[in-house]
Amino acid sequence: MPVQETDDKVIVTFPNDDTTSVTVLKYGATVISWKVAGEEKLWVSEGAHLDGSKPVRGGIPLVFPIFGKLKDESHATGALPQHGFARNSTWEFLGQVGEKLPSVQFGLGPENIDPELYKKWGGGKYDFTLIFTVTLHDDALKTDIEVENTGNEAFDFNWLFHTYYKIPDITDVLVNNLTDEKCFDQLLAEEYIEKSPVVQFHEEFDRIYKSVRNDKYIQIIDKGKVLMTLERVNLPDAVVWNPWIKKSEGMADFLPKLGYHNMLCIEPGHVSDFVNLKAGDKWSGSQICETHHDIKQQSNIY
Ligand SMILES: O=P(O)(O)OC[C@H]1O[C@H](O)[C@H](O)[C@@H](O)[C@@H]1O
Numbered sequence: 001m002p003v004q005e006t007d008d009k010v011i012v013t014f015p016n017d018d019t020t021s022v023t024v025l026k027y028g029a030t031v032i033s034w035k036v037a038g039e040e041k042l043w044v045s046e047g048a049h050l051d052g053s054k055p056v057r058g059g060i061p062l063v064f065p066i067f068g069k070l071k072d073e074s075h076a077t078g079a080l081p082q083h084g085f086a087r088n089s090t091w092e093f094l095g096q097v098g099e100k101l102p103s104v105q106f107g108l109g110p111e112n113i114d115p116e117l118y119k120k121w122g123g124g125k126y127d128f129t130l131i132f133t134v135t136l137h138d139d140a141l142k143t144d145i146e147v148e149n150t151g152n153e154a155f156d157f158n159w160l161f162h163t164y165y166k167i168p169d170i171t172d173v174l175v176n177n178l179t180d181e182k183c184f185d186q187l188l189a190e191e192y193i194e195k196s197p198v199v200q201f202h203e204e205f206d207r208i209y210k211s212v213r214n215d216k217y218i219q220i221i222d223k224g225k226v227l228m229t230l231e232r233v234n235l236p237d238a239v240v241w242n243p244w245i246k247k248s249e250g251m252a253d254f255l256p257k258l259g260y261h262n263m264l265c266i267e268p269g270h271v272s273d274f275v276n277l278k279a280g281d282k283w284s285g286s287q288i289c290e291t292h293h294d295i296k297q298q299s300n301i302y
Helices: 244-249 257-262
Strands: 003-005 009-014 017-025 030-036 092-098 103-108 128-136 140-149 155-161 164-166 173-175 182-185 190-193 205-210 218-222 225-233 237-242 263-277 282-290
Touching: 009 103, 009 128, 017 128, 030 140, 092 128, 140 155, 140 263, 155 282, 173 263, 205 263, 218 263, 225 263, 244 257, 257 263, 263 282
Parallel strands: none
Antiparallel strands: 003 009, 009 017, 017 030, 092 103, 103 128, 128 140, 140 282, 155 263, 164 263, 173 218, 182 190, 182 205, 205 237, 218 225, 225 282, 237 263
16 A cells, blocks of 8 residues: 555555655654665654654654744744744645655645644734645655645745754764855854855754755765755755754753764755745745765855
């Protein structure tokens, strides 16, 4: 069976190869596993709550309509909790939409959100539909989001795929193609131009790379070998995050405590400013995570 639905999740396997699969929890429409030829590509904490009591620590949580926590209480998203409500609402499974490349869809609207939480977004005056599509390739995973404003008022939102990759060891990996990009360092609260020829990790890391051209690949390279190549469609920003020792100690659901060695978040999104969606309009964005690729070194000079 290429698509199997249980009470709380949907499991999709590749035709004639059940070692390649993706599992999506209905809670948050969170991808909690993606295996290629039996090898897990995503990191999920051993302490993650998968019972709908808390956003999942790992996999691909979906961030909407706010990234982080806005300090400006007067903005319509100002009262929302960190990363909004998409990751902690139960989405509707809409069914299978592709066969050769198995594809499934999930939907979220105001009726699926805890009313108290929904009210925190502009007092509950916005009407919207989110359609999340997950497509399994033999060596890649594509996730698409479409946001439709089905109400009468324009609204502002952020979108982000908060993807946690599983890696052998953070101290051995580097990320390329971010040189000369503008970034906002969330730890220093400073904006500057990334000057490192490659991004490496030896302490807590939390940067929003802004307006990175979508024809740029972002690659995770482990000791000279490409682990993952990321392509983005209509997602200008990329957050790169590793909590390192102290921050992971402070997260009760982050286990084992040394787990930061084995994870790296690269999160494509539209977060450095808001998308303003007029009544009746649609917006969409995609991330494509590919496991096979040569090193693609790209600069900002072209
Ligand atoms: O703990 P969470 O709410 O899941 O957020 C986890 C992380 O998300 C993003 O990567 C942010 O850039 C980080 O600042 C934040 O710590």
